[in-house]
């Protein structure tokens with residue numbers, strides 16, 4: 170194991186790069202970056218006794234003040250942890266920025282602070298199991314070992330969830346009914362069925378459908394009294410694109426399912442006598458009931474995303490121009506959809522280097538540019554900025570997540 174850490178930097182070299190990269194016109198960014206310089210916290214390896222790496226404190230110490238974002242009234246973790254009413258936190262952002270690590274670390278912190286917590290992955294490419302270094306697969310609630318209070322994880326299998334959806338609507342996709350209706354001389358309804366394109370919807374589901382079904386599945390779990398003890402639910406959501414499409418999806422599905430149900434009623438009244446002869450009445454009722462429940466849950470999901478009292482969407486990003494641009498678009502879309510967003514986590518910020526590493530200096534300069542972009546971005550500058558350093562080890566397992574949680578969630 171290498172003895173050097175990213176913190177063994179001479180302050181002089183760091184200081185000179187600081188002056189080089191920060192111009193007086195963007196002092197808030199500079200100060201913001203300095204916030205990440207609290208010694209000790211960036212070396213995950215030093216948090217564990219098995220690693221003998223000792224970070225060096227910079228010789229000079231800065232008096233830092235908080236980032237002058239106009240979001241100072243956004244309370245910290247104290248407010249997030251306060252109260253026993255159920256709260257939902259959704260973490261989202263571009264792929265690979267650290268959504269799972271941030272979500273898992275928040276879940277661990279809630280559990281260690283006395284909340285029965287559930288962390289859910291609705292990302293089709295699950296990484297909760299990897300993040301916790303425990304097998305959490307299976308699509309059911311699995312206890313996570315390690316935290317002081319019960320923490321459960323749920324990795325929703327979108328394929329399975331979609332199958333269930335397909336089963337619920339199998340008898341409604343029109344094909345069987347269409348033939349039947351034609352035979353009965355009720356062709357005028359066939360066109361209407363065709364218009365619904367439900368069969369097509371199921372064969373090539375629009376992006377975001379998996380996520381919507383996954384979240385509605387969680388709602389289904391949470392409706393059950395046996396899960397009423399969960400007071401904090403943390404969602405590790407799919408990358409930005411899915412999330413955005415998900416937001417508009419409930420309305421679309423609501424409309425489609427609503428149409429289908431109406432049509433079913435028409436068909437039912439036109440053919441009930443014949444249907445009862447064929448004994449299909451029960452199946453039809455069953456399928457219609459399932460569809461109706463799915464529709465209700467979709468509406469709940471839509472409302473949940475917009476409920477300021479119980480829900481917060483936290484955007485996770487990294488200090489690159491591309492990630493910041495995407496976060497800005499995400500924030501704009503969330504605003505348009507009235508989804509409450511208050512915090513922005515900028516993850517993987519490079520701490521000062523051990524040497525005159527050119528690569529690090531260039532990389533840091535690049536990151537500073539991205540941080541400056543955030544402070545000037547109309548969508549992002551009003552959010553409470555949480556800076557999370559790039560630590561020197563992969564964040565895996567409950568101790569590492571606790572370590573990260575103590576840095577990020579304050």
Ligand SMILES: Nc1ncnc2c1ncn2[C@@H]1O[C@H](COP(=O)(O)OP(=O)(O)OP(=O)(O)O)[C@@H](O)[C@H]1O
Pocket residue numbers: 263264265266267268269270271292294296408516517518557558559560561562563564565
């Ligand atoms: N601050 C950090 N310092 C060091 N490593 C980090 C940090 N944050 C995340 N990582 C590592 O980066 C990798 C990706 O993180 P994570 O899985 O949390 O990202 P993600 O946004 O959920 O990815 P995906 O979109 O693929 O689900 C992981 O190996 C994780 O340990």
